[in-house]
Amino acid sequence: MSRRPSRASITDGDFILDCKAAYSEVMDDVRKKITSKSLLLQALQESGRNPSERVLKKYWNSETESLSFDDFVDICRKVVITSEEEMMKAFKKIDINGDGFLTLDELRRIMTSNGEKMTRQEVQEIIDEVDENGDGKLDFKERKFYYEQFCNMNKNTADQLRQQNRKRLERKERDRKSKKTESFSDSKRGDVASMGSQISMKSNSSQRTSRKTMGSSASIKSEISLEDGGTSTSKMMGSCSSIRSDSTLKASEREKDPSSTPVPAQRKTLSRSVLAEDDMPRPSPRTHKKGQPVKHIPASKLGQLTDQPKNKGDWTKVSNKGCFFVDDEDGLMTHIYRLTLKERSKVWITIQPTSPQSMIIGDVTPIDTMLLITKKKPDAEGRSVVAFTEKRDGKGKYGVMCELKAGTYNLLPFTTGCNLKPRRSDSSKETPLVRKKDGKTTITKAFRKALVEIFELSDLDSNGTLSRDEFTWFTMRTSGDKVSDDEWEVVTETVELQDDEVTEKGFLKLNEMEADDVDDDISDLWVTLHSMGYNKDLFIDEACPFKLDVFAENCDDADVSLTCTGIETINNDKIIETVMEQNEAVKIKSMVYMYTYANDTRSTVVLENKSTNRVKISMDCTSSKNCQINRDKEEYIITLDPDDKQIAHHLMPLDETLDWTPRCVETVTK
Structure with a gap:
């Protein structure tokens, strides 16, 4: 993008200040650069603009690496706020049958054809906000009401947004001046971290509080051709109009709802006090920046999962339980599952942690329990991941909605290891497991309680008994061996079964028999407990049980099955695949690339070495705030073959x- 050779005059201060306020809302500091198209879109929206996809591509193409604040100012000069005339043209284009009305179906058809999908209820809420006569339609013929009020609401919303952004900018500048020393230190760390991992996220939870106080909003996303002076045609992803209900509140309603009180007019002195000389546009080359920290809202405020079907009670449901384990040799392990669908169906799948009373981790911050859905065979390009859980509610439940063809799929739970880690130390004293009386060995009350919990963890289908498969998964976890036919025959002859499955009473009896055989050597009993995640105090600190639910639409019970197929090490290759699919590579050195994925509750970085030499990369995450890492230290070295x-x-x-x-800083050291 060409730069103007001269600086803008001071009379341009108000415009530059609006740009700075919007830019700072997204980038925090005008010295930082926009490193993705999504960040450019957020900054333009903060300035009151709603650019189409075509406009975005004009200023962010395949050759764009970054945009400075000066570049952003130039773009704001060229991308104007949607005019009333353009909104009128957009209305006519959306009114497909030309009757002068927008019905719910017409509006929903447009809003679900491009961009983010909207539900029928969300579209209805938009209509209800501006449908004065309550006929369920948006009326083009009622021009005075619809267009004047609609355009005024759009204008008022943009004005309020700009003014609130200015207020926050002024407050930031005041805080920086009052903490000059701390600000200087932070800015230095920010400059170093600018070479860090690129974390670009897009989620509902990142919406600004200022947007919430201005009422509900909707972006009408459609393909509309608008003429610009009769010389050019732009294909818009939407004539985006923000509908704010608070602008129509009566005075009495505003008194009841302080959040709807109009924002006072900006002070004339604001541009002088906040707009620095360095903020004015000047020539500056674009540079490639490999990182941008993003501040996330508290995960505890995520609320409910919005994607879940409201009528899921009518869908076929299958459930299973499982567990993550910390293994000394293999790292993190998990139960894995096979999902079989006999016909094509939309599915809603959730996974959430469940905490026994003896579990001492995850009580405040739930252990992350996520899920990958993969095909049995990769496609021609080697991809096998169909979908994965991205969204999470405030209580730790992750969910994913997708449509699957008839067939068999693997469900692979995974946890990052940020919360679930190997214990650093254990009690110096072991809890007694057995006691002897009259020459007979019996198990203690504490050991019995732990065995009951282990039985419940192993009862994956929650039917109160252990099938041969479930008993096999238990023995594989505790001894590494499958249950042979001869061993299963011994079990069936030793304890009473229910429908050919081991009951809780039978499970306890088998363990009591083992305790009676060990004499004074109880090491095998501790192997069982440690393998299931128990420490010497008989509390769980190296395992996390979870519940897995699958809902299938328009399917009979016989058409859906979910079965555990074993316990395996968490498949990092599949996680790497999801990260590399979600974001473009950032080159950190010749033939060495970095991929970053971030959502509301997780940031994952993948490194790739495409060269023919082994490389070492120094990773420094010490500048992150309120973060925990899955590694032992925040500074470490990675060796890539x-x-x-x-x-x-x-x-x-x-x-x-x-x-x-x-936030992380990467440095190739060799």
Whole structure:
């Protein structure tokens, strides 16, 4: 993009100040650069603009690496706020049958054809806000009401947004001056971290509080051709109009709702006090920046999962339980599952942690329990991941909605290891497991309680008994061996069964018999307990049980099945695939690339070495705020062999009641 050779005059101060306020809302500091198209879109929206996809592509193409604040100012000069005339043309284009009305179906057809999908209820809420006569339609013929009020609401919303952004900018500048020393230190760290991981997220939870106080909003996303002076035609992803209900509140209603009180007019002195000389446009080359910290809202404020079907009670449901384990040799392990659908169906799948009373982790911050859906065979390009859980509610439940063809799929739970880690130390004294009386060995009350919990953890289908498969998964976890036919025959002859499955009473009896055989050597009993995640105090600190639910639409019970197929090490290759699919590579050195994925509760970085040489990369995550990492330290070295890909780290919030900011600096050392 060409730069103007001269600086803008001071009379341009108000415009520059609006740009700075909007830019700072997204980038925090005008010295930082926009590193993705999504960040450019957020900044333009903060300035009151609603650019179409075509406009965005004009200023962010395949050759764009970054945009400075000066570039952003130039773009704002060229991308004007949607005019009333353009909104009128948009209305006519959306009114497909030309009757002068927008019905719910017409509006929903447009809003679900491009961009983010909207539900029928969300579209209805938009109509209800501006449908004065209550006929369920938006009336073009009622021009005075619809267009004047609609355009005024759009204008008032943009004005309020700009003014609130200015207020926050002024407050930031005041805070920086009052903490000059601390600000200087932070800015230095920010400059170093600018070479860090690029974390670009797009989620409902990142919406500004200012937007919430201005009422509901909707972006009408459609393909509309608008003439610009009769010389050019732009294909818009939407004539985006923000509908704010608070602008129509009566005075009495405003008194009841302080959040709807109009924002006072801006002070004339604001531009002088906040707009620095360096903020004015000047020539500056674009540079490639490999990182941008993003501040996330507290995960505890996520609320409910919005994607879940409201009529899921009518869908066919299958459930299973499972567990994550910390293994000394294999790292993190998990139960894995096979999902079979006999016909094509939309499915809603959730996974959430469940905490026994003896579990001492995850009581404040729930252990992350996520899920990958994969095909049995990769496609021609080697991809096998169909979908994965991205959204989470405030209580730790992750969910994903997708449509699957008839067939068989693998469900692979995974956890990052940020919360679930190997214990650093254990009690110096073991809880007694057995006691002897009259020459007979019996198990203690504490050991019995732990065995009951283990039985419940192993009862994956929650039917109160252990099938041979479930008993096999238990023995594989505790001894590493499958149950042979001869061994199963011994079990069936030793304890009473129910429908050919082991009851809780039978399970306890088998363990009591083992305790009676050990004499004074109880090491095998502790192997069982440690394998299931128990420490010497008989509390669970190296395992996390979870519940898995699958809902299938328009399917009979016989058409859906969910079965555990074993316990395996968490498949990092599949996680790497999801990260590389979600974001473009950032080059950190010749033939060494970085991929970053971030959502409301997780930031994951993947490194790839495409060179023919082994490389070492120094990772420094110490500048992250309120984050915990899946590694032992926040500073570490990664060695990548030729053509190697590795997960560099996962970052998650340490305290979910507070904001968190993931940030990392990568340096190739060899």
